[in-house]
Amino acid sequence: MGLYLNKPSYPCDPIRTVAALAKTLRISAAELLRIADRASSSWRMVKSKPGSTRETFDAHGPLKALHKEIKNRIFSRVYFPDYLQGSLKGRDYVSNADLHKNKQILICEDVKQFFPSVSAAFVEDVWRGFFGFSGEVAGVLTRLTTKDGALPQGSITSSFLANLVMWRREPLLQAKLATMGITYSRYVDDMSMSSKEHLDKATQTKVIGMVYGMLAEHGLRAGRHKHEVFSASKRMITTKLIVNRKPSLTTAKRSRVRAQVHQLEMAAKSGVSHIELRELANKASQSVGQLARFHKRSGELLRDRVKMIRTKLPEPAPSFPTFPKGDLIIDAQAADELSAPWEHFSEE
Numbered sequence: 001m002g003l004y005l006n007k008p009s010y011p012c013d014p015i016r017t018v019a020a021l022a023k024t025l026r027i028s029a030a031e032l033l034r035i036a037d038r039a040s041s042s043w044r045m046v047k048s049k050p051g052s053t054r055e056t057f058d059a060h061g062p063l064k065a066l067h068k069e070i071k072n073r074i075f076s077r078v079y080f081p082d083y084l085q086g087s088l089k090g091r092d093y094v095s096n097a098d099l100h101k102n103k104q105i106l107i108c109e110d111v112k113q114f115f116p117s118v119s120a121a122f123v124e125d126v127w128r129g130f131f132g133f134s135g136e137v138a139g140v141l142t143r144l145t146t147k148d149g150a151l152p153q154g155s156i157t158s159s160f161l162a163n164l165v166m167w168r169r170e171p172l173l174q175a176k177l178a179t180m181g182i183t184y185s186r187y188v189d190d191m192s193m194s195s196k197e198h199l200d201k202a203t204q205t206k207v208i209g210m211v212y213g214m215l216a217e218h219g220l221r222a223g224r225h226k227h228e229v230f231s232a233s234k235r236m237i238t239t240k241l242i243v244n245r246k247p248s249l250t251t252a253k254r255s256r257v258r259a260q261v262h263q264l265e266m267a268a269k270s271g272v273s274h275i276e277l278r279e280l281a282n283k284a285s286q287s288v289g290q291l292a293r294f295h296k297r298s299g300e301l302l303r304d305r306v307k308m309i310r311t312k313l314p315e316p317a318p319s320f321p322t323f324p325k326g327d328l329i330i331d332a333q334a335a336d337e338l339s340a341p342w343e344h345f346s347e348e
Contacts, residue, residue: 003175006081008167014132021137025069035062036143043147046154055116056154057147066144067156074131075160083174086188087159093239094293096187097247103183103194106236106243107204109211110226114189115153115162117220120146122165130167162188169214182207192238204229241294248294257287261302268309278316281309 015021022029035042042063046056059067080088085096100106111117123146127138145157151165152158163186170186177184180203182195193207212222230236232244241247264284267277285306292299 003172003179005171005175006083007171008081008084008130008164009079010077010131011079012077014134015137016134018136018140021133021140024073025066026073027066027069031062032066032140035066036140039063039143040147043152043155054153057152059155063144064156070141070144071156071160075157078160078164080163081171081174083170083185084163085185086163088163093187094241094247096185096190096192097239097241097243099183099185100192100194100236100238101243101246103196103236103243104198104232105195105204106230106238107193107207108226108228108230108238109191109193109208110223111189111191111215112221112223114220115158116150118151118162118165119219120149120151122218123151123161126161126164126167130164159188166214166218169217173210173214176210177207180207187239190239194238194243198231249291254291254295254298257284257291258302260284260287261305264306264309268312274313277309278313281306281313285310 015024018032019029022032025032027035042059042061043057044060046058058064082091082099085091085093085099120142124138124142127133127141128135131138133141145155145161146152151161174184177193180195181197182193182199185192191211193211199207208227215222228237235250236243237250240250240253242250261284264277264280267280272280285303288299288302288306292303
């Protein structure tokens with residue numbers, strides 16, 4: 001009996017001409033090609049958070065508007081199987097972790113430099129091989145969605161392409177692991193494999209070899225320093241959540257959120273400016289909201305303490321946006337939406 005392959009799929013007719021692509025994206029063919037010709041200069045870097053070595057980019061101007069159309073008119077029609085958990089509607093780092101709760105063993109792998117390692121050739125293979133678009137159309141879309149010959153981290157389209165880049169091999173890997181009683185999932189560049197039964201060393205080695213083999217076929221490598229094997233007798237962590245029973249934050253992360261609220265209260269007593277205090281309250285509120293998702297009672301108590309500070313702040317004066325000329329470098333706070341949710345917590 002053959003393996004059941006749960007593949008991503010695109011149920012629409014392939015786009016064969018640039019004119020048809022332009023119509024799909026609600027733009028003229030001439031304008032589409034003009035944006036594609038200028039795409040390489042239509043990116044801006046997002047300033048990384050302190051200590052981060054990631055290079056994150058965002059498209060701007062007409063290219064970003066076109067990325068939104070590609071998302072809404074093409075990617076929104078793709079079926080993504082449940083083992084793909086990254087940056088998809090209704091799925092996130094929590095739903096990914098939930099797949100691996102109450103297991104006896106958990107193996108975690110991280111793809112080293114995932115986005116810059118995904119070459120334009122593999123992106124074009126998604127457009128041509130997976131979607132079935134013509135070579136001409138695939139070429140235009142590749143120019144629109146890659147930067148310097150690679151997949152740029154941070155753009156609207158990159159997360160969808162990241163989910164599809166291993167479309168030829170990943171369904172087969174997932175199916176083979178399923179026959180071994182192993183649950184597989186990928187949250188962008190974080191890969192997790194878990195089992196309700198203990199796996200001996202030989203089986204663990206086999207599983208890891210299967211994953212490394214798939215990555216190698218796509219020009220990717222595992223970050224071996226992040227390779228981890230957890231057993232149920234200790235804390236089991238994937239996407240930075242404990243999954244022994246149900247997804248939850250580590251004690252250290254919960255303590256840091258409590259400390260953040262305490263620092264807010266101390267700042268309020270010290271008489272710092274309303275502008276600074278409001279900024280601290282916003283950051284604390286965000287952290288508390290994340291904690292409350294896993295620990296409701298603790299979150300409610302901390303939320304009340306933040307609310308007490310907020311009620312004493314005057315209403316902020318209305319402000320109007322300014323639009324400086326030239327390319328921008330976005331700061332880390334503005335880039336929060338581009339990072340994984342758990343990255344709002346610092347490392348232990």
